[in-house]
Amino acid sequence: MKSVFIFMFCLLCTSGIDAARILGVFPMPAPSHYFLGSALMKGLAEAGHDVTMISPFPVKDPPKNGSWRDIILDGMMEDMEEKFKKIDLFTMQQQSAFSTILFLNFMGQSTTEKTLSHPKVQELIHSNEKFDVVIVSQFVTDGLKPLANHFQGHLVLFSNTAVNSWLNHLVGNPTLPSFHPEVLLGLPKRMNFFERLSNTLFYVLQRLNLELWAYPKQNALSKKYIPNAVDLDLVNRNVSLLLLNSHTSLFNPQPLLPCMVEIGGFHISPSKKLPQDLQKYLDEAKQGVIYFSMGSNLKSNRLPVEKRDALLKAFGKRKEKVLWKWEDDTLPGQPPNVKLGKWLPQQEILAHPNVKVFITHGGLLSTTETVYHGVPIVAIPVLGDQQMNARGAEQAGYGIVLPFPELTEEKLTSYLDEIISNPKYRKNVQARSRIMKDREVTPLQTAVYWVEYVIRHNGAEHLRVAYLDLAWYQFYLLDVITFIAVVLFIALILLKKTISYVCRRKSDKTNTKTDKTKKTN
Structure with a gap:
């Protein structure tokens, strides 16, 4: 009975949509990133779509359905292994969270440039091909996201972890440092005062890093290698869907917008026989x-x-x-x-x-x-x-x-x-x-459904929230708070001056009466 239900669900998911052209960009030269990216893209191919995947790794078992094309980033894995020979990862836990941010900045910029400048990627960029959807791994390679506009496709982001402050601002989901620990700090879900203080300060620090360093650098790379690249700030405000590799069985429940879909566990396949x-x-x-x-x-x-x-x-x-x-x-x-x-x-x-x-x-x-x-x-x-x-x-x-x-x-x-x-x-x-x-359907089927949903509804703009039209200081009401603070400050000054004036007048009257009394005497 269960197999019949799943079959009917798959039919419903694929109804009303022809085979779509989907590009997946998963350039990080790390096997864990590839495992997740390939599982997602193969699921879309199995659903009957025409899939192209950019990655440092060739697919080992191409899907039987749909269409599959590998664009392999030759040399990136070897280059990473050469660099990591000089880095002792077991000592990185001694580094501060800020040092980790700097390391991620360097790694992200290097990976983005090596991807965009790769001959195979440049050939694709100048091929005049178009894609219905471009799925980009959301991990320190933001300069790749303008590829969606270049190929005239809707932008779908895939995060290999749960919702966090690095992701929320991209789709307008609120981030509250009071109960949302920063990924790199490893704080408990119930933070004391000093942990919340540390969490808040680090949140501000990493946002400043994104806005003042990481995003401008990534934007410069996209403009360097993608003809007429759309500005990254505009691209970040037009994300159609954010797929999250998370689930409530693994993470604390968090507020999610309709365009944020949890698919944690989607890479787990039915167990095969052991050697x-x-x-x-x-x-x-x-x-x-x-x-x-x-x-x-x-x-x-x-x-x-x-x-x-x-x-x-x-x-x-x-x-x-x-x-x-x-x-x-x-x-x-x-x-x-x-x-x-x-x-x-x-x-x-x-x-x-x-x-x-x-x-x-x-x-x-x-x-x-x-x-x-x-x-x-x-x-x-x-x-x-x-x-x-x-x-x-x-x-x-x-x-x-x-x-x-x-x-x-x-x-x-x-x-x-x-x-x-x-x-x-x-x-x-x-x-x-x-x-x-305990889910209605498998998480991979959920991912396929929502990618197709974006295509069926031409980018699903109806899921977009109004926050994305606000500057960050407007969202957090800093302009309103500043205005109120200035008004109160001016009011307090006026009140002080008024009181001083009244007191001075009263003092003057008292002094005048005293002088008259002395003269009379």
Whole structure:
């Protein structure tokens, strides 16, 4: 019955619209960004559309339906790997949030310029092609958004995380620093006074960075490489749809405008079969399995020696088997209960009933997948949004946060004992899993529906809010507050002068009477 419902929904979604030409721009040379971008674009192709995707990675399994074209940004992945050889990502958690902003500025400008100047992209820009929709990854590459106007398509943004202050102003959604923690600060959802003060000051700082540095630099790049590029400020005010890789099972509920659509978990596909050796390894783990992965960007083989030794000693004492994503062929000091893999099918592993806990860096893809499959976590966040995701898991009761600087054999052992022996963590994550899965249709079908909705309604301008016609100071009533403050200030001055005048007149009258009395006497 369920399959019939889904089939009928797909028919309704695609009714009234012919195959559309859709361009996806996902240039960030990071596997996690590609996984999300390709899942979205392949879903649109499977719905029968003509899809073109710009990315540093070639698609491994092209969709069977629709039409698919890869525009591969040759050399970008290699260039990133060369640069990141010089950067120790495990030390970035020691940097301030402001330093992270500066790093993102540099990375965004570099990625935008390399994308727009790439010969294949320049060929597309000068090809006279048109697209109905241009989907752009909304992550520090804002100079790519004018491509939508260039190709005469409606602009759809995709965010690889939840709603935040970096996104809200693009569609006119309110941002309140009182209850909306900034991504890079990793603050709890219930902030005390000083946390709210810090959050507010950082919000102002990052907005100033966007308006005074990031946007002007990105705007200059788009005008340099896109003929007659529309000004970025105008483009930012004409976003048709914002797709969010979030869901209430993962994040605290936030106000959302109609053009903001949550599709968190859309990249999760039905579990495939595990490789035979992994299937056997997991099936025979009678005491359970601990799965450990730091994701695609953080490499375990680059862990500081003291942290690696702490992990080895903690794992070596466990009765459970340990499955470790390790990028080299050998691991010095590898205990007999530890199995290594340069690449591991994470979704299929998490779906296995013998997996007791997932030790993760707290990346959003990993967090989404562990919630979907109902596996509690020990999170060791290092950079970016990982701390925010990890704290969210801890507050929701399905994870424990172990800050990377505090990683020791003793702490890891204690946290593993707690999360494996205490049933509340698995109970909480399985409750979240049921929430994530309890939807009318799949999140990918939701994404396809809304992209087609934008096409059917010629950009869906009726979803646009009036805030976008206001300057930021008008939205926050700063001009009104300033006017009232000036009026009150003038009123107070006039009142002071009036009182002074009355007092002076009264004093003069008193002095006059005194003088007359003296003369009479």
